[in-house]
Amino acid sequence: MNRFGRLTTSRFGKLTAGKYDLLITGVGGQGNILASDIAGEVALAAGYDVKKTDTLGMAQRGGSVISHVRIANQVFSPLIKDGEVDILLAFEKLEGVRWTGSLKPGAIVIMNNYAQPPLSVSLGVDRYPTDKEVQNILKQRTDRIYMVAGTPGVTKLGNVRTLNIFMLGCLSRFLPFKIEAWKHSILEHLPERLHKINTDAFELGRKEIKNVHVG
Amino acid sequence: MNKLLSGNEALALGAYHAGVRVATAYPGTPSTEILEAIAQYQDVYAEWSTNEKVAMEVGLGACYTGVRTMVSMKHVGLNVAADPFLAAATTGISGGLVIISADDPSIHSSQGEQDNRHYAKLAKVSILEPIDSQSAYDMMALAFEISEKFDTPVILRTTTRISHSKSMVNITGERHAPTKKLSFPRNVQKYVMLPVNARIRRPYIEERLVKLAEFAETFPFNTIEPGGKQLGIIASGIGYQYARDAFPKASFLKLGMTYPLPEKLLHEFASQVKQILVVEELDPFLEEHIKAMGIKVTGKEFIPRIGELNVDIVSAAGQKMGVIKEKATLAQIKITSELPRRPPLLCPGCPHSSMFYVLASIGQRLKLPGTKEKESKESPLTITGDIGCYTLATYPPLNAMDTTACMGASIGQAIGMEKAGLQTKIVAVIGDSTFLHSGITPLVDAVYNQSKITVIILDNGTTAMTGHQEHPGTGISAQGKQVGQVVLEDLIRGMGIKNVKVVNAFNIKDLRAAVRDSLDKPELSVIINRGPCAVRTPRGSDSRAIDTERCNQCGICLLVGCPAIQSEGKQPFIDPLMCMGEKCTICQQICPKQAIKPSSQLKTGVEK
Numbered sequence: 001m002n003r004f005g006r007l008t009t010s011r012f013g014k015l016t017a018g019k020y021d022l023l024i025t026g027v028g029g030q031g032n033i034l035a036s037d038i039a040g041e042v043a044l045a046a047g048y049d050v051k052k053t054d055t056l057g058m059a060q061r062g063g064s065v066i067s068h069v070r071i072a073n074q075v076f077s078p079l080i081k082d083g084e085v086d087i088l089l090a091f092e093k094l095e096g097v098r099w100t101g102s103l104k105p106g107a108i109v110i111m112n113n114y115a116q117p118p119l120s121v122s123l124g125v126d127r128y129p130t131d132k133e134v135q136n137i138l139k140q141r142t143d144r145i146y147m148v149a150g151t152p153g154v155t156k157l158g159n160v161r162t163l164n165i166f167m168l169g170c171l172s173r174f175l176p177f178k179i180e181a182w183k184h185s186i187l188e189h190l191p192e193r194l195h196k197i198n199t200d201a202f203e204l205g206r207k208e209i210k211n212v213h214v215g
Numbered sequence: 216m217n218k219l220l221s222g223n224e225a226l227a228l229g230a231y232h233a234g235v236r237v238a239t240a241y242p243g244t245p246s247t248e249i250l251e252a253i254a255q256y257q258d259v260y261a262e263w264s265t266n267e268k269v270a271m272e273v274g275l276g277a278c279y280t281g282v283r284t285m286v287s288m289k290h291v292g293l294n295v296a297a298d299p300f301l302a303a304a305t306t307g308i309s310g311g312l313v314i315i316s317a318d319d320p321s322i323h324s325s326q327g328e329q330d331n332r333h334y335a336k337l338a339k340v341s342i343l344e345p346i347d348s349q350s351a352y353d354m355m356a357l358a359f360e361i362s363e364k365f366d367t368p369v370i371l372r373t374t375t376r377i378s379h380s381k382s383m384v385n386i387t388g389e390r391h392a393p394t395k396k397l398s399f400p401r402n403v404q405k406y407v408m409l410p411v412n413a414r415i416r417r418p419y420i421e422e423r424l425v426k427l428a429e430f431a432e433t434f435p436f437n438t439i440e441p442g443g444k445q446l447g448i449i450a451s452g453i454g455y456q457y458a459r460d461a462f463p464k465a466s467f468l469k470l471g472m473t474y475p476l477p478e479k480l481l482h483e484f485a486s487q488v489k490q491i492l493v494v495e496e497l498d499p500f501l502e503e504h505i506k507a508m509g510i511k512v513t514g515k516e517f518i519p520r521i522g523e524l525n526v527d528i529v530s531a532a533g534q535k536m537g538v539i540k541e542k543a544t545l546a547q548i549k550i551t552s553e554l555p556r557r558p559p560l561l562c563p564g565c566p567h568s569s570m571f572y573v574l575a576s577i578g579q580r581l582k583l584p585g586t587k588e589k590e591s592k593e594s595p596l597t598i599t600g601d602i603g604c605y606t607l608a609t610y611p612p613l614n615a616m617d618t619t620a621c622m623g624a625s626i627g628q629a630i631g632m633e634k635a636g637l638q639t640k641i642v643a644v645i646g647d648s649t650f651l652h653s654g655i656t657p658l659v660d661a662v663y664n665q666s667k668i669t670v671i672i673l674d675n676g677t678t679a680m681t682g683h684q685e686h687p688g689t690g691i692s693a694q695g696k697q698v699g700q701v702v703l704e705d706l707i708r709g710m711g712i713k714n715v716k717v718v719n720a721f722n723i724k725d726l727r728a729a730v731r732d733s734l735d736k737p738e739l740s741v742i743i744n745r746g747p748c749a750v751r752t753p754r755g756s757d758s759r760a761i762d763t764e765r766c767n768q769c770g771i772c773l774l775v776g777c778p779a780i781q782s783e784g785k786q787p788f789i790d791p792l793m794c795m796g797e798k799c800t801i802c803q804q805i806c807p808k809q810a811i812k813p814s815s816q817l818k819t820g821v822e823k
Contacts, residue, residue, distance in 0.1 A: 025559065037219075040381060044219050051347075052219075053380035055323065062778050063559030076459040078380040081526045083545045094554060101548045118557040121782040123612060126555035133551060140548050158791055199466055 017071035020175060021080040023099055024167075025092030027116050028056060031164030034189060035065035035089070038168060043071040050076040066158055089171050091150070091163060092116050097134045103141040110170045110209070111138075112150035112163065121205045141175045146170065148208045153201045154201050158196075162201035169205020220384045222377040223793060225348035226315060227252030228384075229355025229723055231283045231310075234391030235259055237277035239270040240648050241652065242681035244324035246317035246380040248706070253686070254693045258390075263684055263693045264376070266652040268290035271299040273445060275809050278312040279406065279775055281395035283359050287315035291621065292332050295653070298335070298472070300368070304338035305367035305416050306406055308396055311359035317367040318374045320496045321523040326602065328496035328521070335370050335474040339424045342370040344472045347381045354436060354471065356388065356462050361430070363394060365423050372473075373498060376453045384404075428475035436471020439484055446538050447488030449481070451513065453734070454494040454524055461529040462492075462539065478505050485510045487581045492517065492536065496524050542701030563779035564754075564795025566720035567745025571608040571615040572805065573726045574598060574642065574671075581774045582615040596630060596734075597639045601625040601654070603646035604680045605673050612774045616644065616688070623653025629668040631659055640734045642669045647703065648678040648686040664711050669733040671702060672740045673720075675748040684749060705742050714738055720746025723804040755796025757813040759789050759803055765810035772802040772811060 032053050040052040052069040068080045069094040083105045085208060090096020090111040103109070111134075120126040129137075138145050148170055153163045165186055172182050186202060187195050220228065230238065230628035238261040254261035260277075270637050274286035288296060293316050296404065303312060316331040335342035342360055345351035345498035354371065362369045404412050431437060448458045448463040451473045459467070468484040470476070485491060493502045493514035502514035517532035518524065533539040561568050575581045578596035584761045599618035600606060600716060601624065609616040618628055629643035645654045650672050661668060678684040685691040690700025707715050716738060718729045735741040761772075768785045779793035780802060789802070804810040 008506060027792075028559065037381070040219050044217065044383060048545055049383060051380055053376060062562065073381075073573045076456040077526045078376060078382065078453075079455070079525045081460070081530075091272060095557070098554055105545065117553050117778060117781055119560055119612075119778060120555050122787070123770075123783070125611075126554060126784075129552075136346075137548060140546070158578045 008163065019070070021069070021084050021104075022069040022084045022089060022171070023068065023080060023085045023087070023102060024067040024089045024091075025095045025099055026065055027095060028065050030065070030091045031083060031161060032067055032089075032091050032167075033063055035164040036069050037166050037183070038185045038189060039069050039175075042072075042181050043069070043112075043175075045181050045185070046177050049073060049075045049138070051075045053078040053083065055115070064097070072090065088175060089167055091167060092135055094118070094128065097129060097137050100137050100141055105141055106144065107142045108174055109138055109145045111145065111147050112167065114151040115148045146209060146212050148204070148205070148212055150208070153204050153208065157197060157200055157203075157204065159197050162198050165198045165201040165209070166205040169202040169207075170209045171205075172202075173206060173209045216386045217383050219381045220348045221248065221381045222345065222348050222351045222354070223317075223379070224252050225352040225357060225384050226373070228386065229352040229388075231256055231259065231389055232388035233287050233356045234283050234358045234393060236282035236310075236393070237272045237274065237284045238262075238287070239264045239277075239284075241265070241267045241270055241292060241315070241682040242315065242678050242763075243267075243292050244681055245319060245373070245375040246287050246289045246292070246315060247287075247681045247684065248378070249315060249317075250477070250693060253285070257694070260399060261685060261693045264686055267296040267807055268299060271296035271303070271660070271774040273530075274312060274314075275299055275303050275306075276309045278308045280309065280399050280411060281397050282310040282393065283313065284310060285313050287317070289325065290316055290318040290329050291325060291327065292316075292416055293331055293334055295622065300334070301338050302408065303368045304340050305420065306415060307416075307419075308362055308368060311362035312368040313355070313358045314370050316370055316372045316374060317378050320374055320376075323375050326619065327642070328497065331370070331372055331490065332473055332500045333498070338368075339429050340367050340370060340421050341365070342372055343378055343470060344372050344467065344473050344761055345471070346455045347377070348380070350375065350386045350436065352384050352386070356391070358437070359668035360432075360595055360691040361427075364423060365427055365430070367423055367427070372452075373455055374523075387555060394427060394448045402615070424475055428478065431475055431477040432479050434467070434472045434477070437477050437480055438469050438471075439480070439487070440467040440469060441487070442466040442471060444487065445489050447484060448493040448494055449484070449491060449505065450494040451501060452496060454496050454529070457524050457526045457529040458481060459534055460492040470501065473501060474504075475510075476501070478508050481505055481508060481510055482613045484666050485512075490538070492532070492538070494518060494524070494529055497521075504599040505524075525553040531619070543686070554757055558610055560778050561609055562749040563777050563793045564676050564749035564752065566744065567605045567608065567749065567800045568613075568775050568777060569720055570671060570673060570691055570726055570744045571605070571613045571725055572801065573723065573730055574644070575613045575615040577727075577730060578615070581612060582614070583770050583774070590710040593639070595639055597629075597637060597641045599625040599628040599632070599641065600645045601643075601649050603649055603673070605644065605646055608776075610776070613776050621647055623657060626654055626657035626661060626668075626670055629670070630657065630664065630666045633668055634664070640669070642671060642730075642734075643673045644673065646679075647672060647674040647676065647688050648684075651687050651701065658707070658712075658741075659710060662677075666739050668739060668741075669730070670744045672741065674703060674743050674745045676745075677748050677750065677751060679748045679750065683748065703743055712739055712741055715739035716740070717745055720744050721799060721801065723801060740753055749795060749799075752795065752798055755794075757796045757815050758778060758791040758794035759785075759796065759800065759811050760814035760817045762810045762812055762817055765808050767810075769807065775801055775805065777802060779797070
C-alpha cells in the first residue's frame, strides 16, 4: 500500500489492486478503440468482470476519442468515477493531459510523446501546451509519468497504424495478464498479413517502458 | 460461452437467437451496429431502408406474415417513423415485432435530446430497458414473446451508454425455430384501419395495456434486490449501474419494463424502505407514474433531467439528499492557459471540403487566421444545412452552414426562406444518403411551388458519418449484395428539373463555375458534388508539400480546414502521413502563389 490507497507498483511491477480503471485517450483515427477492446478481452480471459465504453462524439476522424476500460471482480458503471483512473494510456499529449483531473493520485501515465495540434492551433487561435506545461499539469496528480516514443518507433517499423499495439505493449507491463493472452487477442483482431508487424510493435512497446525515464 | 459484446451486438445476437427473419433499419448513432451485426446472418433478411418510416412499414408488413421482425433506429428516427409505429400499435402484429429505439442522452451525435419512453405511453405499448449487454441479449427473447402474446409491437429502448458499452455476455441460446406459419390470412378488421375498424381495435388497445401491466408484476426483469432499509432506489437502464456504485448499501427495485409499470410490486418495495430515490436518465418518466400511484418518491429534485448521468452525478445527488456522506474531493487541477479543444473535422481529402470552400468564399465567410473578428456582416448567401459529416462545415474556418434541424430539412427551409422574401441567394446543402432519406419530397415541393433555390447534393457514395453504410444510391445491400441502384441525376431530372449539374468534387474551378451558374440563373437548380469519401479511399502516393521559398504565409490553404495542413508559427506545412496526395489537391488548386506541389517534385527541386 502506498499513501494514496489501494494501488501499489514497483518500478516495473504490476498493479496489485483488485481493480484496474484504464482511460485510453487519443485522436480519432489513432486506433485507441481497438486497443481498449483488446485490453478488455484480455482481462475477461483472465477471469475478471469487464466493462468498456467509448466516447467519440460525431467524428469519424480527427476529434477527441476516450475509452474507459473497467476491470474488477464486479463492475457496475462502465464510466470511471472522477479521480479513480489507475492508468492513463494517452496516444497524444494534449488528449492525455486533458484528463489529468480524472486521475487517481499516484496513477500511472503512459503518454506517447507526440503532438497533433488541433486546427485552432494551426489557425493561430489557440496555443498547444509546452512539454513543461504538460508535465506541470500531470505532476499535480502523479509522478509516475512514462513518456514513450511511440510514433517514431512505429514509423521506423514501417506502419504508423501499429501505434495502438505499441501502446498496449507499454500497458502490458503494468497489468497481471499473460503476454500470450495479449498476443492472442491482438492477432485475433488483425488480418494475417499484419501479424508480424503488430507483434513487433507490441514487443517494441514492452521494451520502451524498460528504457524510458520515469517522471 | 462468455464474450465481451457491445449492447448493440448483444441485441442483434439476442434477436437472431429469438428467430428473427426480417430486420430493417436506417443508420443512426447509437443504433447503427444492430443491423450491421444481424446482417451477417444469411438466414435473416436485413435491409437498410430508405428511412425509418420505410423501415417501420417494411417491418410491419413482414410481421403481418407471421415472421419475427426487428426494426432499429436512433431516438429521432422514431419521430420519422412515428406514423407507422402508431399504426402498428393499433393493428397489432402476427409474428413478433420489436422496435429498438436507441436514445442519445448528452447529445453525443444527434440534433437533440429526447426520452423515447414517452412513445410507449403515447402508443400504449410495452417498453423494455436493458441495463447491460447481458440483459440486452436476454430481453430480446422476452420482447418477442410479449409481442406475440399480447398482439403488440414492443419497444426495446437503449441509450448510447448501453448500446456502445461492452460487457460480458454469457451466450446460452440457440436460434429459435419460427413460432408461426408464414401466411397472411385476410383479416380486414385487424389490418384495414378504416375508421369503422379502427374504432373496433380501440378498446382492445386499452384492454391490452391493462393485461401488460398485470404481466409487468411478474416480468423477470422487474426485480427487488434487498439491501438496507433506509434507502430504496428505483432505477432502470444505465441509471441502475451508476446507482449501484453510488449507493452500495441501498435496496433496489430494478425495472426492466418501464411501461406499463408493476403497481403492486412498487407498493411492495415502498413498504420495505424508509425513503425512495428514483434514478433515471432524462425525463421523470418513472417518477411521475410512481407518484401518480400515491407512492412517495423523490427523483428529479436531486437527479438532473438533462444529459447522461454518471456515478459522480448520482453520488452528488445522494449527498444533497443527505443519504450518503460527502467524500473529500481531490484538488482542482491548475492550468496556466486553457487547453485547446479538439472538435471533429472534415477529413483530409474530404470531397465536401472543396464545395464548402467555394460556398464560403462566394458567401464572404472566410476569415484569414490572425485577423480580428469583424462586425458580423450579412453573407450574400444563405446556406441551409442538413445532417451528416458535412454539418461540421459549420465550424471555423469554413463557417459554411446556417441551419441544421433534422434529416432533409435543408431543402424545405430554403424554400421557406425564399417564399418569406429573403433577399440573399439561398443554397440548400444535403448529403446523398440524407437526400434519399427525406430530401426527395421537399425537392418535389420546390418543383411544384416554383422555387428558385440552389440545391447541392454532396454525393460521397455512402452514409459516411455513421460508419459507411450502403444506401439506395450505392446499389449494394446491407448484406453486401448487388441490388437496385437509384441514380440521383436521373431521379432529379425525372422530377422535371432542367438545371442539373454533376461536378467533380476535386475540381475547384468547375465547382465555382457550377455554383456561379446556379446562383445567377433565376430557376431551381441542383448541383451534384461527386467524390468518394476520403475514409474509404486509399491514400494517394504523392502527398502535397509547401515550397517555403514560394510561400508568402498568407494562410489561405488553412481556410480549407484540412487537418493535414498545420502551422508552426506562421509557416504552414502539410503532414505527409495525413495528406491524400494526388487524390485531393484542393490546397494546391487554391494556393495563390502556386507554392503547394507534389512532394516528389519539391524534393528534387530542393536537392538541385
